[in-house]
Amino acid sequence: MVSGNFRSFPVSSIIVNRDERQRRELVGIDELAESIHRTGLINPIVITQDGVLVAGERRLTAVRSLGWTNISVQFVEDLNEFQLAVIELEENIKRVDLTWQDECLAMEKYFRLRKEHEGASQDEVAVNLGVSQSELSRKLQVAEAILEGNDRVAKAEKFSVARNLVERTNERKRATALTSATETLFTGTVEEEEEEKPTKPKAPLINEDFHEWAAAYTGTPFNLIHCDFPYGINVADSPRQNSSIQEYYEDSKDIYFNLLSTLEMSMSNVVAPSAHLIFWFSMDYYHVTKDWLERMGWKVNPFPLIWHKSDNAGIAPDPQRGPRRTYETAFFASRGDRKLTQVGARSNSFAFPGKKGPDGIHLSEKPVEMLKHFLSMVCDEYSLVLDPTCGSGNALKAATALGAPTVLGIEKSLDFYTTAVTRYYGDEDEVSS
Numbered sequence: 182m183v184s185g186n187f188r189s190f191p192v193s194s195i196i197v198n199r200d201e202r203q204r205r206e207l208v209g210i211d212e213l214a215e216s217i218h219r220t221g222l223i224n225p226i227v228i229t230q231d232g233v234l235v236a237g238e239r240r241l242t243a244v245r246s247l248g249w250t251n252i253s254v255q256f257v258e259d260l261n262e263f264q265l266a267v268i269e270l271e272e273n274i275k276r277v278d279l280t281w282q283d284e285c286l287a288m289e290k291y292f293r294l295r296k297e298h299e300g301a302s303q304d305e306v307a308v309n310l311g312v313s314q315s316e317l318s319r320k321l322q323v324a325e326a327i328l329e330g331n332d333r334v335a336k337a338e339k340f341s342v343a344r345n346l347v348e349r350t351n352e353r354k355r356a357t358a359l360t361s362a363t364e365t366l367f368t369g370t371v372e373e374e375e376e377e378k379p380t381k382p383k384a385p386l387i388n389e390d391f392h393e394w395a396a397a398y399t400g401t402p403f404n405l406i407h408c409d410f411p412y413g414i415n416v417a418d419s420p421r422q423n424s425s426i427q428e429y430y431e432d433s434k435d436i437y438f439n440l441l442s443t444l445e446m447s448m449s450n451v452v453a454p455s456a457h458l459i460f461w462f463s464m465d466y467y468h469v470t471k472d473w474l475e476r477m478g479w480k481v482n483p484f485p486l487i488w489h490k491s492d493n494a495g496i497a498p499d500p501q502r503g504p505r506r507t508y509e510t511a512f513f514a515s516r517g518d519r520k521l522t523q524v525g526a527r528s529n530s531f532a533f534p535g536k537k538g539p540d541g542i543h544l545s546e547k548p549v550e551m552l553k554h555f556l557s558m559v560c561d562e563y564s565l566v567l568d569p570t571c572g573s574g575n576a577l578k579a580a581t582a583l584g585a586p587t588v589l590g591i592e593k594s595l596d597f598y599t600t601a602v603t604r605y606y607g608d609e610d611e612v613s614s
Contacts, residue, residue, distance in 0.1 A: 187253045188254055188256070189252070189253060190228065190232070190251060190254040191250065192250055192251060193250070195226075195232050196231070196232050196233045197234045197238060198233065198234075207238065207239055207311070209311055210242050210243050210246065211246075213308075213311075214243040214247055216308070217240070217243055222253055224237070224309065225253035225254050226241050226252060226254050227255050227260070228254050228255075229256065229258070230256055230258060235272070236272055239311050263294065263298055267295060271309065274287045274291065282335060284320070285320045285323045285327065285343075286324050286328070288310065289320075289324035289325065291306065292321060303318060319344050322348075323340065323343050323344055326343075326350075331346075334347060334523070349520040349522070349525075350522075350561075352520045353561070385589050385590060385605070386577070386589075387598075388593070388598040389591055390591075390593040391570060391591050391593070392440075395446070395447035395451055395569070398451055399450065401565060402451060402452055402453035402454075402456075402565075403567035404452075404457065404563075404564060404565050405458075405556075405565065405580070406444075406451075406456065406569070407459050407576040408444065408459070408461065408570070409461045410436075410441070410570055411433075411436050411437055411545075411570070412461075412462065412463040412545065445476070445477045448478060453517075454516065455516065455519040456516045456519060457514070457515050457516075458513075459486065459513060459555060460474065460511055460514065462512060467510075470512065474514055478516055479514035481513075482512065482513045485511055485512055486555050487529060487531070488509045488530075488531055488547070489508045489530060489531070490507045490534060490535040491532040491534050492534035494507065495508075495535070509545070509547075519559075521559060522558060522561040524557045524558055524561075525558070527554060531555065533550050533551045535548075546572060547573070547575055547576065548575065549575045549578050552575055552579035553579040553582060553583060556580055556583055560583040560584070561583060561585070562585070562586060564580065564584075564586075564587075565585070565587045566587065566588040567589050567590075570591065571591060572597055573601055574590055577601075577605060
């Protein structure tokens with residue numbers, strides 16, 4: 182750690198001011214003593230001219246346990262600016278009143294200085310600090326997140342919470358192969374725009390049938406799938422309350438299961454090995470849908486996500502004999518061992534009014550506010566999002582708001598597609614012709 186003129190000093194003459202040092206418990210002394218016995222004392226301790234210990238209490242304790250009578254020292258008065266800075270950091274790290282945030286930041290600075298000036302490795306620094314290499318690595322990662330401005334990590338109550346946040350993010354980052362060429366996601370589906378047209382961001386929607394698109398897709402697999410297939414319950418034939426939405430879409434049982442079949446067949450080319458799925462469904466098909474998704478390889482949480490329509494909007498299949506259905510359900514599933522985002526687990530129910538009135542697109546439209554609540558658990562800057570029957574496009578808006586770098590919606594209805602693109606941009610001029 183330091184260099185210069187080392188001197189031999191009597192161990193018995195070194196003074197340790199325990200109360201002033203405010204050290205944490207000395208750990209790993211036996212292991213350190215064994216290492217010193219085997220390889221010798223590589224780094225001298227630091228003392229004042231009067232013999233008061235400044236740095237190296239663990240090393241001093243270890244050599245005392247070995248019965249040494251003298252130890253190599255360096256006087257603090259002889260150290261240069263860099264060496265003094267390193268010693269100050271090393272001592273600060275061991276203070277009992279140090280917050281976990283300050284400890285991580287001090288370790289990061291200590292490691293950075295020693296690496297830049299001495300080429301020290303994490304293993305060497307860990308030995309000096311009396312921690313394991315894995316512990317040092319975790320604290321360096323947390324410090325890096327704090328320095329990058331991650332407020333959620335910086336404001337965590339405990340280091341263990343901050344560490345889990347960082348580890349989840351790192352795992353998501355490793356499992357995600359982001360592409361800077363967004364066009365690869367549109368392979369074989371969108372014609373190139375004419376050169377004379379002004380350059381504008383292309384709407385992240387495709388007016389195409391999911392069955393045909395999935396069969397031809399050769400681009401980057403998606404790691405977040407949001408499915409809002411027609412429920413297969415002929416919803417347009419059911420009595421409704423609090424809705425002036427008249428748009429009709431086909432909603433037969435065959436359509437629902439054909440879309441499930443296409444999703445299953447496209448798992449290898451459309452869905453990444455590490456991915457999340459939010460799948461809206463009717464409780465009429467709870468068991469058959471869950472079994473089908475599990476057969477595809479999804480790990481399905483048996484407790485569905487629930488959107489409660491707080492304005493009491495919903496369908497009443499038989500208003501004379503049964504209640505109105507004022508909530509909708511979605512399976513939450515994962516593939517591989519994909520972790521949640523830093524937001525972590527959220528409640529599996531969310532109350533929000535149903536979409537109604539002239540601004541609504543269709544009967545099963547999901548509000549952006551509700552979608553953001555559920556998607557925030559799985560959508561961040563490492564997410565590639567696909568909605569194979571995107572309808573209103575609200576899931577794409579929610580995912581974009583959550584930081585997803587790439588979103589893609591597929592909608593076969595030209596009317597729904599055109600309206601969704603317009604609403605995505607808030608500008609009708611952005612709709613592709």
